[in-house]
Amino acid sequence: MTADEPTIPKPPKRITNDDLYRRSTQYRFWSFTTTELQDLRTASNRKGIQKVKDKISALDQTLPEAQVLNPENFPMVSQEEELSLVTFFARKCVDLANYFRLPAQVKATAVSYLYKFFLHHSVMEFQPQYIMYTCLFLAAKTENHFIGIRKFVENIPKTTPEQVLQNEYLLLETMKFSLAVHHPYQPLYGFYLDVQVLLPKLGKSQTWGYVYDNARQLVHESLFTDLKFCYTPPQIALACLWLSKENTKDENDHKGELILKRYLAKKFGVKKKKGPPNAASSGTGAMETISRRRM
Amino acid sequence: MRLELTHQNITPNTDWTQTQQPLEHSQRMADRYSKNKKVGEGTYAVVYLGTQLSTNRSIAIKEIKTENFKDGLDMSAIREMKYLQELKHENIIELVDVFSDDSNNLNLVLEFLPSDLQHIIKDNTLTFKLPDVKSWTLMMLRGLHHCHRNGILHRDLKPDNLLISPNGNLKLADFGLARSLGTPDENLTSNVVTRWYRAPELLFGSRHYTEVVDLWAVGVIFAELLLRTPYLPGKDDADQVVVTFQALGTPTEDIWPGVSSLPHYNNIEKFPPPSRGELRNRFLAAPESALDLMCGLLIMDPNKRWDTTKSLMHHYFSERPPPTSPELLPGTKNP
Structure with missing residues (x-):
């Protein structure tokens, strides 16, 4: 900047919820790419194998067990x-x-x-x-x-x-x-309430209640996946709602997806046909992962 | 560094023998700090003054006595560690590091804060001017705002827990009672916050309170800064109710719908709320805007009480005189 230019005071920086999340230990210490996760697990597995091998080699070689346990071809946990x-x-x-x-x-x-x-x-x-x-x-x-x-x-x-x-x-x-x-339960409940605000008729229907309950089940299932290491809780919550159904036994039930499309269109002003809008697209990776897990 | 620590009843352990291996990594961490002087001992921790060897920075080390607890690591230590790890802010004490030493004690390395607001209020050699009070209140609210926007309730705000850095910055400390904002179906204990700073919903035994319990405490501390003496000093829990409502009026269904159904709302003596004139007489030096802010923080009904955003946006903070810069505040040692 030259001296001639008038100095415009910088607008105050707004701290968003995303900014706050990025400062959490969950984001700083426990968010990984799938490759990073893989590498960590490979390293731990090697560490475990080495420990077993060391133990076997430390055995008194005169014992009959020691002769049976050959560290080289001993089957290890993968x-x-x-x-x-x-x-x-x-x-x-x-x-x-x-x-x-x-x-x-x-x-x-x-x-x-x-x-x-x-x-x-x-x-x-x-x-x-x-x-x-x-x-x-x-x-x-x-x-x-x-x-x-x-x-x-x-x-x-x-x-x-x-x-x-x-x-x-x-x-x-x-x-x-x-x-x-931070878990997806709270954001899920937040979406549940927000749909009731933005789509009052639909939001208060029994359908939405069932879709929410079933999405909560999906969130519960997500605990046993790597999603928590790869996505933020609201992304996982959104993905679970998208995949949720009113009737879990009906293959062709896409109630969650239908409602969420309408909600996101209204919330972010995006045309329904264009598929998941930007705000939701970050959650699509999570959706795909959940879908794959369930197959 | 303060000497007082949270007191908790503990049963000395007799049967739990430590079987863990010392961790190499931790020992290296322990070498990074020196413990120079023991400055305090409480039931769950010993506090040392120390130095971060790489930077020569003064630090305080809270050594948590793990082996004495039959239920493992103490809850206060857990809360302190859990929340301070998430909170980094100019007006909140910094958790510099956590490490375990040779004897497997947990050590919280905190920034060294030599003074606290309680000492400053009590120091008769110091004179407070209105911009000084504004500065402390502003720093208090900023730190608290950061806690609340992260969904964390402090639940023990009082002058002794507001520490002062060498350059005058006020910092919220002692997160041993902190917790996350509850969900609507969760029951919270109302036995929190040191008595004089306890919000009316807590006095009435409410189990579903929110972050505005902390704002009530800020209001009482603000009043204390203006008066230079505790504002609502109840002698015991029953007296606290009397003292609080004598000063501010007993809440009724009219001003606080639902109050009469709270657990301890019975046989309450009815005091009338103070008039504006009475408040002005009590807080003689305070400008109108300061009284407005104080009244907003001390609104009985938690649903109407001001939150940190509303308080920080109040014109008390933007109107003249501006708040004193921290390094010029009374009690800050200046060349």
């Missing part, structure tokens, strides 16, 4: 198998949370902690069942639904307080001490 195991225990985690009558927020946070832990560690290093207990115990604390350790272990057969607590520290550290997790 990266895909690791993820399946983690998902298995993530579902167990929800069952356990249901037993304690914990709300959706606690369940979702616990599941998120579990997946985060096993992005950096292998199931060959840490027994996922025990890590799962620790995740649920910690999530109950971080989400304000504290359960005492005595009560917690009394309800889980063959568990001691030590088993649950000894990994709490490691879990915190693996998660880089970031405990706040």
Whole structure:
């Protein structure tokens, strides 16, 4: 700028919700591309394999077991198998949370902690069942639904307080001490209300209620996918609404998509025919991922 | 650094033995800071003054005593860590780092803030001018605005929790009682906020309050800055109700629809609300705009009480005199 030009005061910068989200630890520490996710899991899997190999080599070679276990051709758990195991225990985690009558927020946070832990560690290093207990115990604390350790272990057969607590520290550290997790439930509820405002007739119909309920189920299913690492909670919520139906048994039911198209057209002033408008297009990746997962 | 820490009842642990391996990574982290001097000890933490070795910056280290808690890491420590990790703002204490040391204690590294508003209010050698009060209130509201737009309630605002940096900036601290804004179906505990700063909905035992509980506290602190003495100093919980409504009038269904159905709204002595003239007499030096802001923050009905946006946009902050720059505020050591 030259001295002749009048200096125009800069308009004050508005902080948007997107700006705020980008400053969250969820965005800064826990958002990845699919390749980055893959790389993290490959590294953890290698770490696990190395640990097993080291253990086998450390065995007393005079023992008969040591001769049977040849580290070179010993079958190791693959990266895909690791993820399946983690998902298995993530579902167990929800069952356990249901037993304690914990709300959706606690369940979702616990599941998120579990997946985060096993992005950096292998199931060959840490027994996922025990890590799962620790995740649920910690999530109950971080989400304000504290359960005492005595009560917690009394309800889980063959568990001691030590088993649950000894990994709490490691879990915190693996998660880089970031405990706040944003889930799609709240944005989903926000869209549910906003549709009622913008499309009053449709919004108050029973159809929309069913579509919302079924979308909530899809959000619940999304907890067991990598969507949380790749998309923002509102994107996932929008994608779940798009895929939701009034009648889940009807193949040709596209109620969610129909309503959402009308809503987005009204909200962002975009023609219906052009397909998902910009605001929603970022969610289409999430939609595709969810669709694929369900097939 | 303040010496007081949140007090919580704890049962000493006897049966939990530490079985974890020290983490190499953490030990390297521990080497980055020195703990120079112990300045305080509470039930859940020991506070040290220290130095960040790479920058020679003064810091405070809150060492959380993990091994003493039978339920693992203490809730206050969890809240403090959870929320400070998400909040980076000029008017909120900075969580510089978190690390674990050789004995597996959790350490929160916080910026070093040598003073707090409580000390400044009590220091009789200092004179407050109106622009000084405006400056502190503005910084308080800015920090709080950042909490609220991130969906976080502080729930324990009081002068001792408003720390002052060496260059005069006011910063919200002690997030040990903070929580996320509740969803409509969630029950919240009304046993929050230090008594003198407790909003009427909390006094009545409401389980569904919102972020405006923090704005009531700001209103009471604002009044305290103007008066240089606590505004609503209840001796106990019952007295707090009397003191609050004596000063500001007992809320009724007319001004606050639904108030009479709150749990503790019964046998309440009815005090009339103060007239504008009475308020003006109590706050003699305060300009009209300051009284307007204070009344907005101290509206009984939480649905009508001002939020941070409305308060910050109020002309009290834009009209003359402008707020004092932080480095020129009373209590800030200047050359």
